[in-house]
Amino acid sequence: MTDALLSVRDLVVEFPKRKTRLTALDQVSFDIRPGEILGMVGESGAGKSLTGAAIIGLLEPPGHIASGEIWLGDQRIDQLPYEQLRRLRGKRIAMIFQDPLTSLNPILTIADQLVETIQTHLPLNDKAARARAIQLLDEVGIPAAEKRIDDYPHQFSGGMRQRVVIALALAGEPELIIADEPTTALDVSVQAQIIDVLKRMCHEHGTAVMLVTHDMGVIAEACDRVAVMYAGRIAEIGDVRQIVKHPQHPYTQGLMGSIPSITQQVDRLVQIPGSMPRLDAIPSGCAFNPRCNQRLPRCTQDRPDLITTDQGHVACWLYEGATP
Amino acid sequence: MSLSVRQEYPDMKQPLLQVQNLSCHFDVSKPWLNRVIESEPQRFLTAVDQVSFSVNQGETFALVGESGSGKSTIAKLIVDLIHPSSGEIRFDGKILRETRGEAFKTLRRRIQMIFQDPFASLNPRWRVGDIIAEPIHAFGLATSQAQVTRTVEELLDKVGLAGRDRHKYPHEFSGGQRQRIAIARALSAQPDFLVCDEPTSALDVSVQAQILNLMRDLQDEFGLTYLFISHDLSVVKHMADRIGVLYLGSMVEDAPSEQLFSQPAHPYTRMLLDAIPDHEMSGRRRKPVTGEIPSPINPPSGCTFHPRCEYADTLCKEQRPAVVTHNDSQVACWAVEQARIPVKGLQSV
Amino acid sequence: QTLRWASAGDSLTFDPHSQNHGQTHAVAHQIYNPLIYLDLDSEMQPGLATSWEVTDNPNVWEFKLREGVTFHDGSPFTAEDVVFSFQRAQHPNSDMRTLISSVVEVRAVDPLTVHIETNGPTPLLPNNLTNLFIMSKAWAEANNVTTPQDYSAGEENFAVRNANGTGPFRLVSRDPDVRTEMVRNDEYWGKEQFPMEISRVVLTPIQSAATRAAAMLSGEIDFLQDVPVQDINRLSGSNNITMLSGPENRTIFFGMDQGREELRTSNIKGKNPFADKRVREAMNIAINRQAIQQVVMRGQSVPAGMIAPSFVNGYTAELDTVPATDVNRAKALLTEAGYPDGFNVTLTCTNDRYVNDEAICQAVTGMLGQVGINVRLDARANSIHFAELQQGELDFYILGWAVPPLDSHYVFDFLLETKTPDTGAWNFTGWSNAEFDSLSRALPTETDLTERNAKIARAWEIVQDEIVYLPVHHQVLNWAVRQDIDFAVQSQNQPMLKYLKFK
Amino acid sequence: MTDQTTPSTPPTNDGLVRRILDSDLFYDFSRRPIIILSAILTLVIILAAALAPWIAPHTPFDPSTLNLMDGFTPPMQPNAFTGNLYWMGTDSQGRDIFSAILYGARISLLVGFAAVAFAAILGITLGLIAGYKGGWVDTLIMRIADVQLSFPAILVALLIFGITKSLIPSEMQEQAAIYVLILSIGLSDWVQYARTVRSSTLAEKNKEYVQAARLFGVSSIRILARHILPNVMGPVLVIGTIGLALAIILESTLSFLGVGVPATQPSLGTLIRVGNEFLFSGEWWITLFPGITLLILALSVNLLGDWLRDALNPRLR
Amino acid sequence: MIAMLIRRLIQAVIVMLVVAFISFSLFQFVGDPINNMVGQEASQQDRAELRERLGLNDPIPIQFFRFVGNAVKGEFGISYRMARPVSEVIAERLPATLELALVSGVLAISLGIALGVYTALRRDGWLSHFIMSSSLIGVSLPTFLIGILLIYVFSVELQWLPSFGRGETVQITENWSTGLLTVSGWKSLILPAITLGLFQLTLLMRLVRAEMLEVLRTDYIKFARARGIKQRSIHFRHALKNTLLPVITIAGLQLGSIIAFAIITETVFQWPGVGLLFINAIRFVDIPFMSAYLLLIALVFVVINLIVDLLYFAVDPRLRVVKRSAGR
Numbered sequence A: 001m002t003d004a005l006l007s008v009r010d011l012v013v014e015f016p017k018r019k020t021r022l023t024a025l026d027q028v029s030f031d032i033r034p035g036e037i038l039g040m041v042g043e044s045g046a047g048k049s050l051t052g053a054a055i056i057g058l059l060e061p062p063g064h065i066a067s068g069e070i071w072l073g074d075q076r077i078d079q080l081p082y083e084q085l086r087r088l089r090g091k092r093i094a095m096i097f098q099d100p101l102t103s104l105n106p107i108l109t110i111a112d113q114l115v116e117t118i119q120t121h122l123p124l125n126d127k128a129a130r131a132r133a134i135q136l137l138d139e140v141g142i143p144a145a146e147k148r149i150d151d152y153p154h155q156f157s158g159g160m161r162q163r164v165v166i167a168l169a170l171a172g173e174p175e176l177i178i179a180d181e182p183t184t185a186l187d188v189s190v191q192a193q194i195i196d197v198l199k200r201m202c203h204e205h206g207t208a209v210m211l212v213t214h215d216m217g218v219i220a221e222a223c224d225r226v227a228v229m230y231a232g233r234i235a236e237i238g239d240v241r242q243i244v245k246h247p248q249h250p251y252t253q254g255l256m257g258s259i260p261s262i263t264q265q266v267d268r269l270v271q272i273p274g275s276m277p278r279l280d281a282i283p284s285g286c287a288f289n290p291r292c293n294q295r296l297p298r299c300t301q302d303r304p305d306l307i308t309t310d311q312g313h314v315a316c317w318l319y320e321g322a323t324p
Numbered sequence B: 001m002s003l004s005v006r007q008e009y010p011d012m013k014q015p016l017l018q019v020q021n022l023s024c025h026f027d028v029s030k031p032w033l034n035r036v037i038e039s040e041p042q043r044f045l046t047a048v049d050q051v052s053f054s055v056n057q058g059e060t061f062a063l064v065g066e067s068g069s070g071k072s073t074i075a076k077l078i079v080d081l082i083h084p085s086s087g088e089i090r091f092d093g094k095i096l097r098e099t100r101g102e103a104f105k106t107l108r109r110r111i112q113m114i115f116q117d118p119f120a121s122l123n124p125r126w127r128v129g130d131i132i133a134e135p136i137h138a139f140g141l142a143t144s145q146a147q148v149t150r151t152v153e154e155l156l157d158k159v160g161l162a163g164r165d166r167h168k169y170p171h172e173f174s175g176g177q178r179q180r181i182a183i184a185r186a187l188s189a190q191p192d193f194l195v196c197d198e199p200t201s202a203l204d205v206s207v208q209a210q211i212l213n214l215m216r217d218l219q220d221e222f223g224l225t226y227l228f229i230s231h232d233l234s235v236v237k238h239m240a241d242r243i244g245v246l247y248l249g250s251m252v253e254d255a256p257s258e259q260l261f262s263q264p265a266h267p268y269t270r271m272l273l274d275a276i277p278d279h280e281m282s283g284r285r286r287k288p289v290t291g292e293i294p295s296p297i298n299p300p301s302g303c304t305f306h307p308r309c310e311y312a313d314t315l316c317k318e319q320r321p322a323v324v325t326h327n328d329s330q331v332a333c334w335a336v337e338q339a340r341i342p343v344k345g346l347q348s349v
Numbered sequence C: 001q002t003l004r005w006a007s008a009g010d011s012l013t014f015d016p017h018s019q020n021h022g023q024t025h026a027v028a029h030q031i032y033n034p035l036i037y038l039d040l041d042s043e044m045q046p047g048l049a050t051s052w053e054v055t056d057n058p059n060v061w062e063f064k065l066r067e068g069v070t071f072h073d074g075s076p077f078t079a080e081d082v083v084f085s086f087q088r089a090q091h092p093n094s095d096m097r098t099l100i101s102s103v104v105e106v107r108a109v110d111p112l113t114v115h116i117e118t119n120g121p122t123p124l125l126p127n128n129l130t131n132l133f134i135m136s137k138a139w140a141e142a143n144n145v146t147t148p149q150d151y152s153a154g155e156e157n158f159a160v161r162n163a164n165g166t167g168p169f170r171l172v173s174r175d176p177d178v179r180t181e182m183v184r185n186d187e188y189w190g191k192e193q194f195p196m197e198i199s200r201v202v203l204t205p206i207q208s209a210a211t212r213a214a215a216m217l218s219g220e221i222d223f224l225q226d227v228p229v230q231d232i233n234r235l236s237g238s239n240n241i242t243m244l245s246g247p248e249n250r251t252i253f254f255g256m257d258q259g260r261e262e263l264r265t266s267n268i269k270g271k272n273p274f275a276d277k278r279v280r281e282a283m284n285i286a287i288n289r290q291a292i293q294q295v296v297m298r299g300q301s302v303p304a305g306m307i308a309p310s311f312v313n314g315y316t317a318e319l320d321t322v323p324a325t326d327v328n329r330a331k332a333l334l335t336e337a338g339y340p341d342g343f344n345v346t347l348t349c350t351n352d353r354y355v356n357d358e359a360i361c362q363a364v365t366g367m368l369g370q371v372g373i374n375v376r377l378d379a380r381a382n383s384i385h386f387a388e389l390q391q392g393e394l395d396f397y398i399l400g401w402a403v404p405p406l407d408s409h410y411v412f413d414f415l416l417e418t419k420t421p422d423t424g425a426w427n428f429t430g431w432s433n434a435e436f437d438s439l440s441r442a443l444p445t446e447t448d449l450t451e452r453n454a455k456i457a458r459a460w461e462i463v464q465d466e467i468v469y470l471p472v473h474h475q476v477l478n479w480a481v482r483q484d485i486d487f488a489v490q491s492q493n494q495p496m497l498k499y500l501k502f503k
Numbered sequence D: 001m002t003d004q005t006t007p008s009t010p011p012t013n014d015g016l017v018r019r020i021l022d023s024d025l026f027y028d029f030s031r032r033p034i035i036i037l038s039a040i041l042t043l044v045i046i047l048a049a050a051l052a053p054w055i056a057p058h059t060p061f062d063p064s065t066l067n068l069m070d071g072f073t074p075p076m077q078p079n080a081f082t083g084n085l086y087w088m089g090t091d092s093q094g095r096d097i098f099s100a101i102l103y104g105a106r107i108s109l110l111v112g113f114a115a116v117a118f119a120a121i122l123g124i125t126l127g128l129i130a131g132y133k134g135g136w137v138d139t140l141i142m143r144i145a146d147v148q149l150s151f152p153a154i155l156v157a158l159l160i161f162g163i164t165k166s167l168i169p170s171e172m173q174e175q176a177a178i179y180v181l182i183l184s185i186g187l188s189d190w191v192q193y194a195r196t197v198r199s200s201t202l203a204e205k206n207k208e209y210v211q212a213a214r215l216f217g218v219s220s221i222r223i224l225a226r227h228i229l230p231n232v233m234g235p236v237l238v239i240g241t242i243g244l245a246l247a248i249i250l251e252s253t254l255s256f257l258g259v260g261v262p263a264t265q266p267s268l269g270t271l272i273r274v275g276n277e278f279l280f281s282g283e284w285w286i287t288l289f290p291g292i293t294l295l296i297l298a299l300s301v302n303l304l305g306d307w308l309r310d311a312l313n314p315r316l317r
Numbered sequence E: 001m002i003a004m005l006i007r008r009l010i011q012a013v014i015v016m017l018v019v020a021f022i023s024f025s026l027f028q029f030v031g032d033p034i035n036n037m038v039g040q041e042a043s044q045q046d047r048a049e050l051r052e053r054l055g056l057n058d059p060i061p062i063q064f065f066r067f068v069g070n071a072v073k074g075e076f077g078i079s080y081r082m083a084r085p086v087s088e089v090i091a092e093r094l095p096a097t098l099e100l101a102l103v104s105g106v107l108a109i110s111l112g113i114a115l116g117v118y119t120a121l122r123r124d125g126w127l128s129h130f131i132m133s134s135s136l137i138g139v140s141l142p143t144f145l146i147g148i149l150l151i152y153v154f155s156v157e158l159q160w161l162p163s164f165g166r167g168e169t170v171q172i173t174e175n176w177s178t179g180l181l182t183v184s185g186w187k188s189l190i191l192p193a194i195t196l197g198l199f200q201l202t203l204l205m206r207l208v209r210a211e212m213l214e215v216l217r218t219d220y221i222k223f224a225r226a227r228g229i230k231q232r233s234i235h236f237r238h239a240l241k242n243t244l245l246p247v248i249t250i251a252g253l254q255l256g257s258i259i260a261f262a263i264i265t266e267t268v269f270q271w272p273g274v275g276l277l278f279i280n281a282i283r284f285v286d287i288p289f290m291s292a293y294l295l296l297i298a299l300v301f302v303v304i305n306l307i308v309d310l311l312y313f314a315v316d317p318r319l320r321v322v323k324r325s326a327g328r
């Protein structure tokens, strides 16, 4: 575990509601190693974005971390005071949001936003910061960066804006980037470009990435490891190849099967009945049990812990007894 | 009214929908005064440009293309939500826009649509039962309230919901369930033809699978014909019998599904196919896509795809390619026509 | 010593002959002098004239002028200026012309003597001259203001905002409705005669009653002219303020249109209830004047039985007795008159002219309601009220009347004589009585004072008997001054600041 | 377009109470004592005003029932002349302040509600049409709105007053006053509704449920009335509530300026205006009690409106 | 930009014409102007002559154009009430109103923005709650009551500040006298300015707060936080500017309505401005003054709106660079 850059331990995020508290993240644990790209998949509402927000400390009140620990290297960061956390953000952990159209401040130029970010984290004078900004834009593949740096966000197309966003995230040379669905708002064709940029930057800078998405294609293409989330819990974590080829958790299996394939023609897709439970109605035991076609009696009562199997980690009673 | 009884069509291969040279321009000019002062001409956005295709009874025709390529516009043109600038749309041999009275009402009833956003396509203030019953009332398909209720319950049952759900409001349902309600509403008009504009793109894959399966079941049961719009090629491949590829409002290729995937002719089709993420990790290399889709207001000259095309030459820049038919497919590409791109089976033309 | 003076309304113009308007005259008195003026006790005092008497020709009055008087611009005052001023005041633009309508000619006999010839014997001519100010002929000619400002046409001339008088103060600056500043005229002819302690006067009109009271209370004002009656207690309770009060030359009363066939605003059709004296009497005894005095006026009024205040020639305490309020008798009278269920009528009232005018009307509305007369109250600004009144469009209205000449004839002439183009200018009651008319018309030329007073008494008898108007009360004048000021009210509501002394 | 033959039944409202009690709105409501208090106070004032003829001890609008000698009776002290006791005192005419407040609130509320209703109906209708039809209809309506907007409420009201004053014969002015108030306040306020409804309509009309309805050949009017209208009412409710408070205040301001209802039938504003003259002279109760009533009413309604706005704003949840 | 300006100008002209038409209609339909001009005694023939002389027998459109022509020249006729040319009266009183409006406007805008930002940033602080609650009281109390209360407390009881008028004024030009150059002028200004500005202040404050909260929830602010940008910069560089954009419009409108609302304040404080004149004009049905005032207010609004639009243009890059991006 010592080699992990980010280590999340039993993270619980709660939203106080009328009478109860909603547990949006329930005992989430995972690690990211330096330079590694960890994918986070799961259906809408599974808690992917919340995990990212919790790590960088941007949970929106009344949401809060109820228990658990988040370690960045040797530093525990889930209880840092605001100012320390702020210094961390952008410098050690950066975040990219889904919508490039709304992520940039519309009334500041790209230069304004980049230079400010750079100077917040690096001791550079205006000129040097600007040079660095141009270099960053260059790196993420903005043509004629020098000319376009003084443009406003609305003068860029969607794909270009997402590149700017990536440049901004990279400005403080962070060790970890949390990318929350960086390509969902973009076209398939542009998607591939952005994923490429992201991958390249990580390799070049040795940055670790937590890539949140619900697109298995993106996961398969970009990630080293994948965590599958279901109803605020991690259902399975493992090597991307393992998960794609040999999913263990029945949910993952269903998920993989429900994606139409272009290589084979099937008449009916594999279909998981029902839908993910709402946070206020998570069934006892395994959250997936009402939809599971391999349900065991105990699934309805006892919650499975994440156990280690030879192919990764899975939270499912089917694999109980597998070697830890 | 009973749902299971359907008019039978004598020839299943009869084209139910024929679209010919359909074009749609939107006036995106600046206000008149600005134009005068800045001496700018009036500007039009060509959303759909000379598109022709036909859909056979009982088949699924899919339209694919990048965002802004005109898919939704075609869908709206077909269901008569907007009016074409030129070209004609024939449904069952009749032109919707030229029919009047009862015939118009009947035609209108026979073409229904399922929208992309299941959250916006249901009126949040209406109960599900009333939503589904709206077409029944509007088209006068029931004679009594009891009949309406029965039909609504039957429909809910058909799409995998419970009859008592009709008392609930849309917000009490998940996205997938709402899309089922939307489908039930479309079905309540007893249509023959369903235009489905990205019906699953707002849904999670597991729910998408449910909806796609449901749509297939309904097609089998009712003999429905689909115009299926999606940007997800793998979904399209799963659903469609025939696929049309749109680029900047023009149809660049129109081919049977298998053929399109196995022998893509147009460079754009190839590019799209190459860009499909390999989620199965079959080891297929994904080719990076070059460039971005140009503005439809000022489309490139000649073949609109030429700036992004590796096969483009001067002819492509200057002249718009004609549509070439081969086998069962049509392609609009100079390079294909001039055989600069090797396409299996095309040489025979 | 600066005096900060506030009033409800402002002077309308400094052109002394343009408007016959109380506050306009009140301000003008500080700057201009008439030949004769009324002092704090409403006694006629020599102003620019030192003496006046009828000459042998009963139609000609002789005025001796004061010697050594100069205008503010230094030019001397002569008989020519008097002749000029009278001519000016007779111009059609002048509002003062009716007061001297009897004047045929004004002649300068010598620089300090003028003769005024009237179209008949006019014993009360001096009474009409107390607000007739004398301008400098030379100055008027130099500034092209030889004719008065045509007020209704909106004309403005040099004299409107500039003044050159002979009075105790000279005008420094003038911002209509906002602020008027005057300084002491050290060349004033009466410099030695009067205290003349104020060196500067700043006049500010304050419309809102509450603000007026507040300004006085907060010490921003030294002298407040129109004290709201409800604030008298509060003001007099303040250590820094002295209240001055005295009878005012103004009586408030109600008029009823008795002449019409049918009232405009009544449910009674085909006849006019007001035409029946019993109805008028019923109304007269339905009004509880004491209650109005005590509650609405807070004691600051004198319940009235006649429409002339005590200092007017012809006034008697007997005539002024207030009828006892008797609701039952009023009801009986109405029944007798054929209105057992009463009737409807609209009372039209000002809300910005007289002290608590609207409240008085409301109170009367209630009182008449109690005897069955269902009154609808319509209160509005005085300009509209008077415009409609003068068009003869009102059935039942409020009016207040002052008698500057201090003689009953003024009341008769305006309010009671039969309405003709020349008489009864403000008689909108439709009341007409031949005997009364002949009595009244004989008055101006009646030189025998005993005979004259007898006629006046007889005329009043008729009026009182007929209950032509319903008098309510005589107003009491209240001024508030800073505690260290020694001053007294003047019944015309014209503060003569030259009399003001500081303790 | 052919209209449908069978009218569809409106959604039944069974279980409405249950739904309300279940709703987030109600939950939020039930947790805010101040809001509950505001609601109760508003309700009490409205009820008291509505029931004024039955609960008021006197009829202040009938001058013949007043005894002038009762004038200026201080609260809870017997009148010096008549010995009558009024727990809120009396005004210059001997009117019982408490009754006058009830009747006055009646007028204020009547004017407020009617003005809001008038403004809302006008604004909603025009907003719906502008938003749905678009094009020159939209431009025209919104330009008119702009012109209207450049005249603040008070000015519009004063103007209409000035005009009607000279147009209406004076004997009718009194009865007309209240309608003039309603008209002028309503006219000065519709723009807000129109703008809000228009922008909501613009958003709603492009939503797919509207397109779906068009597919069934539902007529524009029906789409507007049955589909769009219910969905744009949320913000209207908020504006309406706050507008009610504003209308009540505006009414009192106009009455204060002397252009409102006549003093014989005083609204809260007229009561305050009249009482204002007696503030320095020590008869504080004449203006204080109506003033407090007005403040409580406007404040409660404002608080409710404020809360409603936050509660209905999904982004604040 | 130019096109926008022209369009705005055309719109402004149309608005002014509409208002002019309303004003003109006042003359036409509200009472016979002749009646207001001549005395009771004027004969039928005098009236007819005057009609002819004033051109009241001309066709309505011609009269309207003459009215507009005169209005452009600043001639509105003679006030019925004051018997002086309306334009002159207005010119004399306008400085007082403008000064009052300006000071309250500045007060409302500066304090409104400051408090709005404060309460948005310290959303849950007790001070914010206090400010928000008292602001509600502020909008629930009619302006005139506030004025009266202020007079009662500060003039009558404490005797700190004058209760009425403008205090000493200094004549700057022939028509412009200012109270801003004297101590008593400023003292007199305080209470009316507060009374007048309070409502707009609370309105602006609530608007700024709501707008700011909205902006603080946007993605770009979240993204800025995620980049570790300093709190100060996020609040005042990133959020505030975006907040103020929509506020400009409202602030502009508010400034306009301040002038209109001055009517009440001027009545309460006997402030010698045009508002006080207007309320009297209404009471006296002084049509020439009413119509001139109407046009004046419309003009003020139109001008403010124009300025606001230009300001918008200067501040919002999305508008400024329209041309460049369209040219791509």
Ligand SMILES: Nc1ncnc2c1ncn2[C@@H]1O[C@H](COP(=O)(O)OP(=O)(O)OP(=O)(O)O)[C@@H](O)[C@H]1O
Pocket: A015, A022, A024, A042, A043, A044, A045, A046, A047, A048, A049, A050, A051, A060, A061, A062, A063, A214, A279
């Ligand atoms: N402010 C909040 N109050 C209550 N519940 C919340 C709040 N924010 C998020 N949640 C809940 O937390 C759960 C996880 O949300 P999250 O945004 O992490 O999902 P996600 O996996 O990112 O989904 P998506 O793919 O739609 O982005 C959801 O069920 C959501 O409803």
Ligand SMILES: Nc1ncnc2c1ncn2[C@@H]1O[C@H](COP(=O)(O)OP(=O)(O)OP(=O)(O)O)[C@@H](O)[C@H]1O
Pocket: B026, B027, B028, B045, B046, B047, B065, B066, B067, B068, B069, B070, B071, B072, B073, B074, B231, B296
């Ligand atoms: N009403 C309209 N006015 C102007 N332009 C329009 C209008 N509707 C669509 N367009 C333009 O027409 C083009 C085609 O739009 P359309 O919605 O058909 O694309 P699409 O293929 O459905 O894209 P997406 O995948 O994003 O839904 C786009 O450039 C769009 O901007």
Ligand SMILES: [Mg+2]
Pocket: A048, A049, A050, A180
């Ligand atoms: Mg998410």
Ligand SMILES: [Mg+2]
Pocket: B071, B072, B073, B197
């Ligand atoms: Mg689309």
